[in-house]
Amino acid sequence: MSSECAGDRENQWTKIITPERAWFDIDLGALWRYRYLVRLFVLRDLVATYKQTILGPAWFFISPLITAVVFTFVFGTIAAIPTDGMPPFLFYLCGTVCWGQFSRCLVTTSSVFVDNSHIFGKVSFPRLAIPVATVISSGAKFLVQLVILLGFMIYFRSKGSPVAPNWWAPAVLFLGLQAGIIGMAAGILIASVTTKYRDLMFFVQFGVQLWMYATPVVYPLSQVPERYGWFFLLNPMVAVVESFRLALLGTGGVGPLQMGMSVAFTILLLLAGLGSFNKTENTFMDRI
Amino acid sequence: MTTVLRVEHVSKMYRLGEIGYGALREDLTGWWARVRGKEDPNASIHESCRGANGCDSTTIMALNDVSLELGQGEVTGIIGGNGAGKSTLLKLISGLTAPTRGRIFLRGRVGSLLEVGIGFHPELTGRENVFLNGAILGMTKAEVRRKFDEIVAFSGVERFIDTPVKRYSSGMYVRLGFSVAAHLEPEIMLIDEVLAVGDAEFQKKCREKIRRLSRMGHSVIFVSHNMESIREICRRGVVLNRGKIVWSGRAEEATRVHLELHSAGPGAWNAESFFGPLTSAVTYSTIEINGTRAQGDSIISPESSIRISCYGTCSTGLESYRTSVGIFRDGVRIFTLHDLKRPEPLPEGNFMSEVTIPPLLLRPGRYSIGLGGRDHSDGQWLWGSDLIGFEIDKRWTDQYGRDSTGLVNLQQEGRRVLLSG
Structure with missing residues (x-):
C-alpha cells in the first residue's frame, strides 16, 4: 500500500473521516487487521498483572478458591442454604468460576476509556481491541480455573458425591464465552456513559455485587420462590450460571424459555454496548 | 502528484x-x-x-472551515501560535476525535509522532514493549519483527532489552520509544515537534527522520514553533491563526507571514502596552533597529551589530532615570541593556535612548524586545513586554558555528597546552 498503487487509483481513499458516525458503523475489518495488537494486549494483561508477585499466576486460581471457601463457610455452614445435594464447596466454586469470568470482564471494560485515555489520546486504532483483549485474557484465566474445578470434581466424585458431568460439559466453553460477552457488553455500555457521568464508575463494583446476589451464584435457582421467577427471567446471567452447573455437576439448569431469553438479552446488550461504544469512541477525547 | x-x-x-x-x-x-x-x-x-x-455553555471554534491538501512525498509545515488549532488539526487527521463539520479523506496509513513510548507498560521488558508499542502505532507483526534489531540498535539500549522498562532511566525510556516511532513508515506521518523542545539530539533525529520519509515518497505534516526548522525541512507551509488558515504556500514565506502576524507591527503597540507608575510621565513611541523603523520582524545577519533606538517623550522632568531594553527569547530574558551607565536626570521633552548589541553575540532565532525604565530616586518604573521582534539569520562562520550552540555566542578565548609526562 505505498507509492505505486496510490498512483493509478486517483480517487480511491482508504479512509474518510466524517463528523457523525452511525450507531453500527463498526469497522470489524480494522479490528481484524489489528488482531496482532489484540494478542499483545492479552499478553500484557496476563503477564503484567502478576509480575513481581510472589505467587504469580497462581493468583489466577487462588482467588476463586478462597472465595469458594468463604462462601462455603458463610452460606453453606452458617446460613445452611441447600446446594441441590452437591458438596457446598464444589457448588460455590462452580458458581464463582463462572461468575468471575463475567464480573472481571464487566469491571475491567467499564473503565476502558478512563484507564486508556493516555493511549487513546495519542494514537488511533480500533478502540474495541482493548475490551476484546480483556474478554480473551479473562477467558484464559477462566480456562485455568476450569482445570482446577475439574480436579476438585474428580476428587469429590471419588469421595462418592453425586457429581454427574454429562454430555453438556463441553458447553461450558460457550457459557464462559457468553458470560464474557455479557460482561463486556455491559462494561462498554457503562464505559460509554461514564465518559460523561464519571460518578457512575463508583457504582460499578457495588452494582456487580448486587447483580451477583440477583444471580444464583450462592444459592441454586431451585430455592427461589416461584413468584420471583419473572425477575430471574430478565437476568441473562441466570441461565449461564445454572447451565454451567448443569453441565458440570448435573444439577440445576433452566428451561428453554429462560435459555432463549438469555441469548436474546445477550445479543441485545451486545448491540447496545457496541453501538454506544462506537458512538462514544468518536469524540470521547473531547470530554475526558 | x-x-x-x-x-x-x-x-x-x-x-x-x-x-x-x-x-x-x-x-x-x-x-x-x-x-x-x-x-x-x-x-x-x-x-x-x-x-x-x-465552563459556561459557550463554545469555541478550535478550527474553522479549514481545507488543505497534501501530495505524496510532500512535507508541509503547520505554523501557528498557541491555540491556533495546530494540535486539533493533527488530532482530527489522526482520527483521535471527529470533526464537527467537514470531511477528511486519507489514502494510506496515518502514523503520528505526538509522544514517544505510548502504551509502554512498566512491568514489561524492553523487548515486549517494542512489540506492543509498534503494534499500537500500527505496525504489523512482520514489520516489527523485521525492524526489531534495527530499532534496538538505534535506541542504544541493547544491554537492557530484557529488563522491565520501569528500571530504565527516563533517557533510555525516551530513546527506546522514539526508536520504535522512528521506524514507523506510514504513508502519512504527523509529527509534532513541540515534544522535542529542549533536546537538540531529539530534534535532529526528528529532522533526519522526516527527510528520510520524504525521500521514500511518504508525506509528512510537521508542526513546530521553530521557524528555522520549518524553513529547513518543509517545502510548503500553512499558517493557522485562531482556527483559520490565513496563508498557505512556500514554507519560507509562510514563516514570514506567521512572524508578521505575531510580532506587533507599527501601531500594534501603543501607550497601553506599557504598565507601571511612570506610564504617566514617560511614553515611548518608536523603536528603530539599525536606523530603520521596526516593522514586523527585521531579519538581521549575525555579523552585524544591532542598534536599538527608542524614541520617547517625557512629560515631567525625572530626577534620576535611565531606559532599559530587555532581549527575550522564548519568554526568557537573555539580558538587559541600559542607555546610560548610571541614571541621570531626564528633562521634560523628547529624547532618544539607544543601546547596541555587539555582532555575533546572539544565536539564530527569533527575539523580542521589551522596553522600559526606572527612576532611581523614588523607584518608580514603567515597562512594556514583547513590543517588537527581530530575527537573527543563520549564517555560519568560523566564530559562529554549529559547534558552539547555546543561547549566546561568545568571543572564543581558550588555548591548548600539551602536557608531556
Whole structure:
C-alpha cells in the first residue's frame, strides 16, 4: 500500500473521516487487521498483572478458591442454604468460576476509556481491541480455573458425591464465552456513559455485587420462590450460571424459555454496548 | 502528484460546558441540598467554574472551515501560535476525535509522532514493549519483527532489552520509544515537534527522520514553533491563526507571514502596552533597529551589530532615570541593556535612548524586545513586554558555528597546552 498503487487509483481513499458516525458503523475489518495488537494486549494483561508477585499466576486460581471457601463457610455452614445435594464447596466454586469470568470482564471494560485515555489520546486504532483483549485474557484465566474445578470434581466424585458431568460439559466453553460477552457488553455500555457521568464508575463494583446476589451464584435457582421467577427471567446471567452447573455437576439448569431469553438479552446488550461504544469512541477525547 | 490527504471545510467546535463531571454531579448536589433544606450550591459552582475554565455553555471554534491538501512525498509545515488549532488539526487527521463539520479523506496509513513510548507498560521488558508499542502505532507483526534489531540498535539500549522498562532511566525510556516511532513508515506521518523542545539530539533525529520519509515518497505534516526548522525541512507551509488558515504556500514565506502576524507591527503597540507608575510621565513611541523603523520582524545577519533606538517623550522632568531594553527569547530574558551607565536626570521633552548589541553575540532565532525604565530616586518604573521582534539569520562562520550552540555566542578565548609526562 505505498507509492505505486496510490498512483493509478486517483480517487480511491482508504479512509474518510466524517463528523457523525452511525450507531453500527463498526469497522470489524480494522479490528481484524489489528488482531496482532489484540494478542499483545492479552499478553500484557496476563503477564503484567502478576509480575513481581510472589505467587504469580497462581493468583489466577487462588482467588476463586478462597472465595469458594468463604462462601462455603458463610452460606453453606452458617446460613445452611441447600446446594441441590452437591458438596457446598464444589457448588460455590462452580458458581464463582463462572461468575468471575463475567464480573472481571464487566469491571475491567467499564473503565476502558478512563484507564486508556493516555493511549487513546495519542494514537488511533480500533478502540474495541482493548475490551476484546480483556474478554480473551479473562477467558484464559477462566480456562485455568476450569482445570482446577475439574480436579476438585474428580476428587469429590471419588469421595462418592453425586457429581454427574454429562454430555453438556463441553458447553461450558460457550457459557464462559457468553458470560464474557455479557460482561463486556455491559462494561462498554457503562464505559460509554461514564465518559460523561464519571460518578457512575463508583457504582460499578457495588452494582456487580448486587447483580451477583440477583444471580444464583450462592444459592441454586431451585430455592427461589416461584413468584420471583419473572425477575430471574430478565437476568441473562441466570441461565449461564445454572447451565454451567448443569453441565458440570448435573444439577440445576433452566428451561428453554429462560435459555432463549438469555441469548436474546445477550445479543441485545451486545448491540447496545457496541453501538454506544462506537458512538462514544468518536469524540470521547473531547470530554475526558 | 497524487493527493494523499484532503481536508475539506473542516471545523471543530468544543463545547466548554460539557467537560469533566458534567451535569450529574450538579444535579445530585442540588438535589441533596434541597433535601436538607439548604441553599442550592449550584449557583456558586457555576460561578467558580466560569472563572476557572469558562465552563459556561459557550463554545469555541478550535478550527474553522479549514481545507488543505497534501501530495505524496510532500512535507508541509503547520505554523501557528498557541491555540491556533495546530494540535486539533493533527488530532482530527489522526482520527483521535471527529470533526464537527467537514470531511477528511486519507489514502494510506496515518502514523503520528505526538509522544514517544505510548502504551509502554512498566512491568514489561524492553523487548515486549517494542512489540506492543509498534503494534499500537500500527505496525504489523512482520514489520516489527523485521525492524526489531534495527530499532534496538538505534535506541542504544541493547544491554537492557530484557529488563522491565520501569528500571530504565527516563533517557533510555525516551530513546527506546522514539526508536520504535522512528521506524514507523506510514504513508502519512504527523509529527509534532513541540515534544522535542529542549533536546537538540531529539530534534535532529526528528529532522533526519522526516527527510528520510520524504525521500521514500511518504508525506509528512510537521508542526513546530521553530521557524528555522520549518524553513529547513518543509517545502510548503500553512499558517493557522485562531482556527483559520490565513496563508498557505512556500514554507519560507509562510514563516514570514506567521512572524508578521505575531510580532506587533507599527501601531500594534501603543501607550497601553506599557504598565507601571511612570506610564504617566514617560511614553515611548518608536523603536528603530539599525536606523530603520521596526516593522514586523527585521531579519538581521549575525555579523552585524544591532542598534536599538527608542524614541520617547517625557512629560515631567525625572530626577534620576535611565531606559532599559530587555532581549527575550522564548519568554526568557537573555539580558538587559541600559542607555546610560548610571541614571541621570531626564528633562521634560523628547529624547532618544539607544543601546547596541555587539555582532555575533546572539544565536539564530527569533527575539523580542521589551522596553522600559526606572527612576532611581523614588523607584518608580514603567515597562512594556514583547513590543517588537527581530530575527537573527543563520549564517555560519568560523566564530559562529554549529559547534558552539547555546543561547549566546561568545568571543572564543581558550588555548591548548600539551602536557608531556
